Amino acid sequence: MTGGPPIPVGTAVRDTARDRIGLVMGQEGPYFQLRPLGGGREWDAVPERVEPVGPGELPPARLAGANSHNCQGTSG
DSSP states (O other): OTTSOOOOTTOEEEETTTTEEEEEEEEETTEEEEEETTOOOOEEEOGGGEEEOOTTTHHHHHHHHHHHHHHTTOOO
């Protein structure tokens, strides 16, 4: 993704080096900081290996992350 427009914070992207989807949390030096959709530990990604997530990939991943997050701490 070098040479293109900057990727805004909050954008869902795929780190092709790790085959992981995450949200852009910021940029530190030459790296993007990405966080898993369901929350968790951030990781650094090389901009050349980051690409936008296609529309067909994002909703299931977001739903899975939201469901996982919502189930934590519930009692019943």
